[in-house]
Amino acid sequence: MDDWLIAIIKVVCIWVWVLLIAVVMTWVERRGAALIQDRPGPNRAGPFGLFQPLADGIKLFTKEEIIPTKAQKLLYIMGPLLFALPAFSAYAVVPFGDKIVLGGKEIILQVSDVNIGFLFILAIGSMGVYGVILGGWGSTNKYSILGGLRCTAQMVSYEVPLGLALLAIVFVYGTFSLRDISLAQQGTFLGFLPNWGIFKQPLGFILFIVAAYAEASRVPFDLPEAESEIVSGYHTEYGSMRLGLYLFGEYVNLVTISGVIVALYFGSWHMPYIDLGAYLGPISWGIVSFCIFFLKVSFFLWMFVWVRWTLPRFRYDQIMGLGWRGLIPLALFNIFITALFIQLTV
Amino acid sequence: MNQNPTPQTGHDTGDYVTVNIGPSHPAMHGTLRVVALTDGESLIKVDPEIGYLHRGVEKLGENLTYHQFIPITDRLNYCSAIPNNVSYEMAVEKLMGIEVPEKAQLIRVIMMELARIADHQVCIGILGVDLGAFTPFFYLIIQREEIYEIFEWFNGARLTNTFGRIGGVDADLPDDFEERWEELKPGVRKANDETEKLLTHNRIWMDRTIGVSAFSAEDALNWGFTGPCLRACGVKRDLRIDEPYCMYDKFKFEVPVGKHGDVFDRYIVRMIEMEESIKIIDQAYKLYKEMPADAPLMARVPKVIKPPAGEVYSALESPNGELGFFVKSDGSANPYRIRIRPPCYMIYQAFPELVEGELIADLVACLSSLNVIAGELDR
Numbered sequence: 001m002d003d004w005l006i007a008i009i010k011v012v013c014i015w016v017w018v019l020l021i022a023v024v025m026t027w028v029e030r031r032g033a034a035l036i037q038d039r040p041g042p043n044r045a046g047p048f049g050l051f052q053p054l055a056d057g058i059k060l061f062t063k064e065e066i067i068p069t070k071a072q073k074l075l076y077i078m079g080p081l082l083f084a085l086p087a088f089s090a091y092a093v094v095p096f097g098d099k100i101v102l103g104g105k106e107i108i109l110q111v112s113d114v115n116i117g118f119l120f121i122l123a124i125g126s127m128g129v130y131g132v133i134l135g136g137w138g139s140t141n142k143y144s145i146l147g148g149l150r151c152t153a154q155m156v157s158y159e160v161p162l163g164l165a166l167l168a169i170v171f172v173y174g175t176f177s178l179r180d181i182s183l184a185q186q187g188t189f190l191g192f193l194p195n196w197g198i199f200k201q202p203l204g205f206i207l208f209i210v211a212a213y214a215e216a217s218r219v220p221f222d223l224p225e226a227e228s229e230i231v232s233g234y235h236t237e238y239g240s241m242r243l244g245l246y247l248f249g250e251y252v253n254l255v256t257i258s259g260v261i262v263a264l265y266f267g268s269w270h271m272p273y274i275d276l277g278a279y280l281g282p283i284s285w286g287i288v289s290f291c292i293f294f295l296k297v298s299f300f301l302w303m304f305v306w307v308r309w310t311l312p313r314f315r316y317d318q319i320m321g322l323g324w325r326g327l328i329p330l331a332l333f334n335i336f337i338t339a340l341f342i343q344l345t346v
Numbered sequence: 347m348n349q350n351p352t353p354q355t356g357h358d359t360g361d362y363v364t365v366n367i368g369p370s371h372p373a374m375h376g377t378l379r380v381v382a383l384t385d386g387e388s389l390i391k392v393d394p395e396i397g398y399l400h401r402g403v404e405k406l407g408e409n410l411t412y413h414q415f416i417p418i419t420d421r422l423n424y425c426s427a428i429p430n431n432v433s434y435e436m437a438v439e440k441l442m443g444i445e446v447p448e449k450a451q452l453i454r455v456i457m458m459e460l461a462r463i464a465d466h467q468v469c470i471g472i473l474g475v476d477l478g479a480f481t482p483f484f485y486l487i488i489q490r491e492e493i494y495e496i497f498e499w500f501n502g503a504r505l506t507n508t509f510g511r512i513g514g515v516d517a518d519l520p521d522d523f524e525e526r527w528e529e530l531k532p533g534v535r536k537a538n539d540e541t542e543k544l545l546t547h548n549r550i551w552m553d554r555t556i557g558v559s560a561f562s563a564e565d566a567l568n569w570g571f572t573g574p575c576l577r578a579c580g581v582k583r584d585l586r587i588d589e590p591y592c593m594y595d596k597f598k599f600e601v602p603v604g605k606h607g608d609v610f611d612r613y614i615v616r617m618i619e620m621e622e623s624i625k626i627i628d629q630a631y632k633l634y635k636e637m638p639a640d641a642p643l644m645a646r647v648p649k650v651i652k653p654p655a656g657e658v659y660s661a662l663e664s665p666n667g668e669l670g671f672f673v674k675s676d677g678s679a680n681p682y683r684i685r686i687r688p689p690c691y692m693i694y695q696a697f698p699e700l701v702e703g704e705l706i707a708d709l710v711a712c713l714s715s716l717n718v719i720a721g722e723l724d725r
Contacts, residue, residue, distance in 0.1 A: 037484035229476075316387050
């Protein structure tokens with residue numbers, strides 16, 4: 001009974017938490033863009049415009065839901081749902097801290113530590129493609145179809161280097177579980193380098209982050225919604241909260257991706273060179289580990305904003321070329337090197 | 347049977363899909379429309395449609411007096427109204443044989459070059475936006491705003507300046523022009539510098555622009571290209587040097603020339619031209635300061651302008667290229683006929699040739715780099 005209760009509390013808490021970060025991210029995105037672009041940004045609703053996401057949400061919810069007459073109703077309605085649901089569920093296997101001991105019960109700060117770990121994320125992540133392609137197709141709009149096709153091609157292509165980069169991580173840590181990988185990143189190796197994924201897999205990290213940007217279809221890979229070419233891509237015909245689900249789902253994806261990057265490559269909740277868990281009590285360590293993890297996630301979330309407002313956008317053929325001719329051979333090379341290294345050292 | 351039938355919306359033919367781009371589309375500046383026959387992402391046939399911003403400017407001229415037509419010329423290339431005004435005024439002055447005082451000519455040069463900087467800033471900024479780089483747009487547009495401040499403080503208008511009169515200019519440069527200009531100059535240079543840092547050597551930017559919609563010098567000349575688009579193809583043609591007007595022969599400046607005529611070259615040519623414009627303004631202002639304070643600003647012009655019967659064509663180097671006015675007079679107070687030769691019109695004709703066979707994303711990049719302004723195109 002207790003376990004059930006804890007599980008439900010964790011699910012609700014982490015769900016609300018991820019949603020909250022995603023909401024705040026919309027604000028960070030706009031204020032960050034303004035900061036980079038030398039302008040004030042939204043600053044009217046509440047202090048520093050912090051209530052702007054709330055205002056946007058109210059606006060989206062209260063708008064009339066329009067279904068274009070020529071749209072295929074079922075697909076049109078299913079699109080945003082199929083996009084948002086996987087986005088909301090992918091965070092389930094990503095940790096958000098070490099563990100907390102309450103009343104003699106050890107609670108790991110992760111919704112579910114399944115042994116297939118990031119295979120679950122990959123599987124759920126690719127589900128999002130259906131939302132995009134169905135939404136694009138169901139809108140019966142040429143721009144939407146183009147956007148949907150672009151998105152599908154891009155996501156399917158970049159899943160390969162993403163998966164290959166993760167495979168190298170499995171070689172190094174010998175497990176799929178994100179919690180086990182996180183635990184293995186404590187301490188140092190070679191005497192001075194923290195035991196982090198980025199130091200063991202530098203090339204893998206670069207491959208992963210590039211592929212992850214493409215998966216999240218963020219600049220410079222934002223072709224599916226390139227506003228100057230195909231208006232808004234797959235969500236051209238969407239309005240009200242259906243559009244909101246698409247936009248919001250993207251931010252939730254960002255949170256998940258940042259979480260995965262931190263858990264795999266940036267030492268999860270560990271500080272470099274110092275094991276805080278040994279000095280702090282079980283409850284305070286739980287809170288501190290959560291904070292450390294969150295700080296790292298925030299940095300990568302900010303990096304998404306930073307990159308978005310700095311780089312131009314690729315062209316369709318260039319994105320495919322980069323994926324198939326650049327990243328995949330490199331990822332294979334990375335796997336080869338990793339395997340060789342492991343073979344020689346073990 | 348025609349292999350590539352003219353694209354029509356609503357009739358998707360065979361393997362190809364017709365995509366209607368514009369007239370209301372984020373990348374179609376103003377109200378341009380392109381009907382494209384596409385095979386997936388690549389363009390098979392492109393059919394630009396013009397006329398969505400046609401306001402009958404030339405016909406309007408026949409019913410207005412010569413002076414009343416000046417505000418109408420503002421609405422041609424609304425990104426830089428001043429060269430339009432001056433070009434028209436020069437045409438009428440040529441028709442009447444008026445010699446404009448040197449001080450007025452210098453003021454015209456200063457203002458026209460400011461307008462050129464503003465125009466290029468908008469063009470490059472929008473090119474960036476269309477290629478997904480949003481930030482340089484803001485750096486440039488903030489500086490354009492400062493230039494508009496100078497325009498506003500010169501005669502009260504920011505966008506539609508209605509600059510000058512037939513026979514000279516109506517007002518002298520205000521006293522603190524030098525301060526304003528010295529304040530503005532580093533800002534413009536800094537914005538250009540930042541844009542350059544963000545774009546020029548950016549790998550993605552280079553991939554997106556180098557070789558895209560490249561055009562040979564011969565083709566460009568045959569299609570009647572002028573301005574930065576022609577110079578990007580490698581032809582050193584600039585009316586400011588080839589057929590000097592407004593004392594341009596007294597200034598030292600470089601005319602940048604590209605090589606391949608692709609989007610990248612057009613971008614670079616515009617970037618360099620801004621720097622050259624700054625140099626021209628500096629030189630012009632130096633000459634201006636040497637003029638006596640009470641030097642005339644207007645030639646002796648009758649109150650009602652009635653040029654002798656005859657016709658004249660006069661052109662100048664507007665930011666987009668050769669902007670010419672043909673004015674025919676029958677001796678009355680209204681022009682008998684006004685015909686405008688906008689640079690975009692000739693350039694936009696070659697648009698299908700430039701983009702056919704490329705991708706949809708290149709169409710957008712090409713269009714922005716040509717800087718087609720609907721107001722000037724449709725008139």
